Amino acid sequence: MGRQISCGRLLEIKQRMTKILKNKYRVLVIGESWNGSDCTGLARGFRETGCAVELIGSDQFFPQTDKSFFSKVFNRLLNNFYKNHFNRYILQIAKIFEPHITVVFKGNHISVETLKGLKEDCWLINFFPDISLTNHSSVEIEGFSQYDHIFTTKSFGIKDYRNNLGLTNVSFLAHGCDPNVHRFIERDLYKNWINDVSFIGAWSRHKEVLLSALKKNLPEVELKIWGNGWENIENECLKSSVVGYPVFGDLYAMAINASRINLGLLQEKAEGASSGDQITARTFHIPSSGGFMLHERTEEVLDYYKENKEMACFSTEREMVEKVKFYLENEDKRKEIAKMGNARCLIENKHSHRAQSIIEKYEEKGCL
16 A cells, blocks of 8 residues: 555645755756656756756767667777767756756766766765666766766665775665656547557566566557667567657656556666666656556555556466456556546655755765
């Protein structure tokens, strides 16, 4: 059962939000800056708390090209040029902006020397959103020791940082939602996308097994799969459901709104991680967008939403199939749960709430 929000808790949230508007910090945020990225959402969250924010987008320095052989060769040849330009620009902006807090989102392409330079004049933190610390070739693992504090979106990440890197300056901070992106969309804008059930996210073996079980047991269900890595799946029953591309930003919100049931499937354990996901960014993006969420049942997700009131859950393939059938046949119940889930999500799970948590840690550390 999800946490009840008492009158005292609502007052605490109101007082905290009043304090938010009084923040007087300069915050430098470094990460991907495309519309809908969690980095952009967190930067916007800091602005909503009253901070002055400068966002440096790594995607402005490293071109997004196709996956052809020649594109890969071209980018590999120029990668050092892009990286050097990116790192010089970071230090130039930091010198001008003089941030109190610098937030590095994941840390792609940022050199250890740049981190050392940033750390001299501000509180330097890393916000790491992924399941594994070790499977990112563009993240320098040696750089993690330079951060004053690390925030991980994985509750088991605290243990992983300690065991894998010997770091203890780590806190859990869940993903959040950006109501400017993850929002209701007018039906006319997505009417050609409407479907019974969807999954939005990258391929994994675990997810393919679950979706195959759904399609085999309910072949009449219109299933859509958006995301990377689904093009070469083995299960024939799923191939007609694969849309063939990922969706981001407003397209992402459109896909959620167009789906009668949005599946919250979790990434299984990966190399460098002690556990599979317990919650994900979708855990907050789907309800924020007004979507009905059928989520894999974990103790952690039950901390955020009340089952059968603000979301639905499943633990087995059979239960997933049964829940999909039930909620497709019970539209009123489905819509009521989606409405309640949206209200709960927005109370205390926006990026502005996560930004405020970071600021409170900054003040707790006495970095003023």
